[in-house]
């Protein structure tokens with residue numbers, strides 16, 4: 286009897302030790318140096334473009350007349366420098382009665398000897414509808430990219446450089462997504478550099494964001510190159526810590542335009558200008574106070590020169606590499622590689638496998654496998670029914686419809702709960718619950734005689750199934766969201782004593798610690814606080830959370846509910 290628990294404790298301890306010492310398993314990565322010459326970027330030029338955009342088109346959110354006028358102005362400006370300008374319009378749902386027309390603008394500066402390889406420099410020109418001017422959250426970077434286009438087009442370069450100004454960034458990077466999915470020469474893009482969000486006030490660091498939209502991450506070479514470019518301008522790099530990068534890789538919801546390019550398998554990165562005055566930036570973010578008077582030409586100068594060094598370095602590279610993006614950066618120039626990570630990520634579930642084998646040996650499953658799975662399926666069907674109703678509500682006009690993400694931070698709809706929609710989903714869950722109860726009574730009448738030990742084994746088997754799917758979908762997320770259930774639920778044992786039942790309840794609840802902590806911190810990041818529940822409701826409705834991830838979460842919750850019914854709730 287002792288063999289089981291001892292083996293569990295040792296493997297769990299071993300896994301935690303390996304996770305803790307993961308940094309020791311890192312390896313050096315390839316060195317990249319930025320272009321060492323003297324940048325031609327002019328802060329005066331960039332400032333003039335930014336000021337024109339901010340003051341002449343101060344309300345250029347997606348679907349507005351200012352947005353259209355801004356597009357005309359950007360296109361005319363690029364044409365006046367001799368670039369080959371293109372525009373593309375497409376329609377999306379943005380919460381209005383009728384679809385909203387979005388418009389991407391791009392300008393091509395052909396390369397000399399490697400013209401078939403395209404480098405994309407991009408940054409959105411739309412803005413949050415809660416802002417006016419949107420100086421730091423978009424005019425600053427649009428001015429910078431326009432100036433880069435003027436300067437780079439004015440001197441020969443080997444590869445073709447494409448300057449892209451996507452629309453609809455605030456609603457889920459819709460313009461960049463459309464471009465990355467439909468641009469005819471997209472397979473010729475060798476790298477995409479998102480130049481987005483030059484904060485107000487003095488620049489303190491180059492912010493690096495490598496999050497892909499549901500898939501992918503910035504390759505290490507682009508991060509190394511960006512850091513070297515920043516260093517040449519005496520600018521530190523703001524990289525996330527390895528544990529935080531692990532969390533970013535677990536969630537994979539991008540908030541800048543590199544996201545959709547990474548999804549398409551294109552090496553991409555976002556390079557923001559982080560301010561020294563975070564209080565001011567926080568205060569003006571997405572609000573009418575985000576105006577040009579808070580911007581600094583000196584910050585634009587450093588920001589633009591850094592970007593020019595990066596773009597010129599990519600252009601000068603003999604080959605632009607396609608690197609594996611499943612790694613974990615530990616420090617400058619070193620990372621843990623995919624194979625090592627995957628071995629550790631799979632090993633996290635070893636105690637769960639051990640526990641299932643051990644329990645099965647002690648209590649044969651018999652008919653429990655079938656009966657318990659039917660009951661689990663019933664709980665799942667009930668929640669699945671609620672999910673299905675939620676998905677069709679926007680189509681039925683009972684909930685505002687958005688193409689992909691809920692509205693951007695500080696949008697009023699984020700704190701205006703649509704109680705009709707919420708009530709309809711709850712009613713659906715109740716109705717499905719009532720039906721499911723009747724059906725399972727008929728299908729699995731042996732429930733009374735079901736052996737609780739065997740039922741727990743079956744449920745842990747289902748948890749293992751979810752873990753396997755999650756490892757295939759996103760190994761980082763599999764560990765983040767399932768490590769607590771996988772390591773804690775193996776200690777659940779059915780017993781009649783109230784102490785044991787209380788312990789089981791704690792173990793089951795603790796399985797959701799990571800999920801809840803992440804949701805709460807996400808709410809803070811999006812500035813919605815406890816309205817994060819409503820935000821997630823919308824995320825699921827609009828597809829910001831994939832069907833597979835919703836399904837895996839529902840199975841996890843269903844397993845918890847069934848575990849509780851066997852090991853927490855008092856049975857007669």
Ligand SMILES: [Zn+2]
Nearest residue numbers: 413422455693
């Ligand atoms: Zn924004």
